[in-house]
Amino acid sequence: xxxxxxxxxxxxxxxxxxxxxxxxxxxxxxxxxxxxxxxxxxxxxxxxxxxxxxxxxxxxxxxxxxxxxxxxxxxxxxxxxxxxxxxxxxxxxxxxxxxxxxxxxxxxxxxxxxxxxxxxxxxxxxxxxxxxxxxxxxxxxxxxxxxxxxxxxxxxxxxxxxxxxxxxxxxxxxxxxxxxxxxxxxxxxxxxxxxxxxxxxxxxxxxxxxxxxxxxxxxxxxxxxxxxxxxxxxxxxxxxxxxxxxxxxxxxxxxxxxxxxxxxxxxxxxxxxxxxxxxxxxxxxxxxxxxxxxxxxxxxxxx
Amino acid sequence: xxxxxxxxxxxxxxxxxxxxxxxxxxxxxxxxxxxxxxxxxxxxxxxxxxxxxxxxxxxxxxxxxxxxxxxxxxxxxxxxxxxxxxxxxxxxxxxxxxxxxxxxxxxxxxxxxxxxxxxxxxxxxxxxxxxxxxxxxxxxxxxxxxxxxxxxxxxxxxxxxxxxxxxxxxxxxxxxxxxxxxxxxxxxxxxxxxxxxxxxxxxxxxxxxxxxxxxxxxxxxxxxxxxxxxxxxxxxxxxxxxxxxxxxxxxxxxxxxxxxxxxxxxxxxxxxxxxxxxxxxxxxxxxxxxxxxxxxxxxxxxxxxxxxxxxxxxxxxxxxxxxxxxxxxxxxxxxxxxxxxxxxxxxxxxxxxxxxxxxxxxxx
Numbered sequence: 001x002x003x004x005x006x007x008x009x010x011x012x013x014x015x016x017x018x019x020x021x022x023x024x025x026x027x028x029x030x031x032x033x034x035x036x037x038x039x040x041x042x043x044x045x046x047x048x049x050x051x052x053x054x055x056x057x058x059x060x061x062x063x064x065x066x067x068x069x070x071x072x073x074x075x076x077x078x079x080x081x082x083x084x085x086x087x088x089x090x091x092x093x094x095x096x097x098x099x100x101x102x103x104x105x106x107x108x109x110x111x112x113x114x115x116x117x118x119x120x121x122x123x124x125x126x127x128x129x130x131x132x133x134x135x136x137x138x139x140x141x142x143x144x145x146x147x148x149x150x151x152x153x154x155x156x157x158x159x160x161x162x163x164x165x166x167x168x169x170x171x172x173x174x175x176x177x178x179x180x181x182x183x184x185x186x187x188x189x190x191x192x193x194x195x196x197x198x199x200x201x202x203x204x205x206x207x208x209x210x211x212x213x214x215x216x217x218x219x220x221x222x223x224x225x226x227x228x229x230x231x232x233x234x235x236x237x238x239x240x241x242x243x244x245x246x247x248x249x250x251x252x253x254x255x256x257x258x259x260x261x262x263x264x265x266x267x268x269x270x271x272x273x274x275x276x277x278x279x280x281x282x283x284x285x286x287x288x289x290x291x292x293x294x295x296x297x298x299x300x301x302x303x
Numbered sequence: 304x305x306x307x308x309x310x311x312x313x314x315x316x317x318x319x320x321x322x323x324x325x326x327x328x329x330x331x332x333x334x335x336x337x338x339x340x341x342x343x344x345x346x347x348x349x350x351x352x353x354x355x356x357x358x359x360x361x362x363x364x365x366x367x368x369x370x371x372x373x374x375x376x377x378x379x380x381x382x383x384x385x386x387x388x389x390x391x392x393x394x395x396x397x398x399x400x401x402x403x404x405x406x407x408x409x410x411x412x413x414x415x416x417x418x419x420x421x422x423x424x425x426x427x428x429x430x431x432x433x434x435x436x437x438x439x440x441x442x443x444x445x446x447x448x449x450x451x452x453x454x455x456x457x458x459x460x461x462x463x464x465x466x467x468x469x470x471x472x473x474x475x476x477x478x479x480x481x482x483x484x485x486x487x488x489x490x491x492x493x494x495x496x497x498x499x500x501x502x503x504x505x506x507x508x509x510x511x512x513x514x515x516x517x518x519x520x521x522x523x524x525x526x527x528x529x530x531x532x533x534x535x536x537x538x539x540x541x542x543x544x545x546x547x548x549x550x551x552x553x554x555x556x557x558x559x560x561x562x563x564x565x566x567x568x569x570x571x572x573x574x575x576x577x578x579x580x581x582x583x584x585x586x587x588x589x590x591x592x593x594x595x596x597x598x599x600x601x602x603x604x605x606x607x608x609x610x611x612x613x614x615x616x617x618x619x620x621x622x623x624x625x626x627x628x629x630x631x632x633x634x635x636x637x638x639x640x641x642x643x644x645x646x647x648x649x650x651x652x653x654x655x656x657x658x659x660x661x662x663x664x665x666x667x
Contacts, residue, residue: 199637221551224596225636233637242632243600250597263595269544 106136324527335493345584351481375526376415383425389432419459483609543583544593565617
């Protein structure tokens, strides 16, 4: 065995001596492994606690069997500004005090007092506690840029994934129903729009407006063409060419005078002073819609 | 034929008399064909040109010839063939050997009435030269521009049956013709009269022999009208009233050609202009001082049809342009206008009289 080995070999210890050696070993372990412990020693001397070497930022340190006077303690609530996190693993009664197994770690380098990060369970003051300074070291060089302050976010939505999937399914089904219903509605509207408009449908309002004297120029043209269509259909001239049909209409004893009077009213540069439209258009006021087939679907009028 | 209530001015009556004289002169040579004569007069009075489409032997050349003689107009006829050159129609500069200078030889286009027979047999270059001259009414030969004589009317013909070795006129060039009239065979009654007249034709002695007379020999060389009367008729056409209602009809029809599902190319604005112009002339020929829908319906085929081109699908379905146009005309008034929304039904109040529609429209 070498001399160095002999110096490191354990010596036989008594109960009191062993306790002192254990404390020193624990302090050494804390120093080396960023851990820290005291074995039931009440820190009466604050200067002694200020000498305790604390770990680096983010590394946890432990205090086991740490006796603190007064009522039971618990960690103070943590806020976004808290730079030292204290956790109490176990609390045991120790006379009129309590013995704690606690750990702490720092989020920023500096010196902190553990008293600021605990509180009494019963809400009483912690002023009777001795100072418990700890130092959090930084392994970074001075002047490092600090990270941004964490952004405050909205609390997470209620429900989670299953609720989200359920809501998506409901929305999908609802959308499908809306689409199906709207498609059915548009079909109905298209069918209604495709319903052939009879000449009577078109003629009656034009006649009424002509008699009221409120026809626009375009509607006057429409009135004339609609009356021609009316008579062409009534005389079954659909198979004749349009020009020949109109020539036939002009010679018809009933349609001819009407069309000529209309031509005079609508086309002559010097029409009669007044045209008695009331009499002229009287027969066309109450043309029954069902009395005429829909010209738009007449086989003769279609190619 | 003249409506005295509508055409009371002396100038209008003189024009009506002039038109009647032309009709009577043509009727002495050509049997029937009143519609063709009417279209020729419309073309002459409006300064438009006319393309006659029909099988051979329906008196196309005879009509042009008798019209020119009746009005004492210069008449030229050009038979279009595949080897025809533009200079054969327009003219060219030729070297005069005596003077060693170029002199201009004017082509047959320098006339009042040009019959371009079977225009679709000429090459497109020749067709373009003629159609450009029809539009511009000017010819440039060498460095000199010549104005064509007035009146200037081209009566072109084409045979719809024989298509081998022909060059179909494209729609853009057909648009230059105000009217395209499709000639039909005469009615049986007219054809009997035609044969009777032909049977009365004898022979004409010439030199040592004789020549069998044709209808051309029966044309009276004495004119029935003068240049001044033609000018008066052209001015009378411009005096025919066109109402706003009639313009609405024309716009409606032209728009229907553009919006019809079977039509690929509808009527151009020139189609509407031609409809108005030809309707005015037709009204004058029929003794009216204002146009009516009958003019529009009668002329729609001749004015609009050659300006329309059907879609391939419609042609494959067996549709013709005539079918589609007839459908458009037949449904005018029967289906809602493409220009105005349908008038909603309403209950109107009774009025015993209405203001005159024509009071609010502009005169022609």
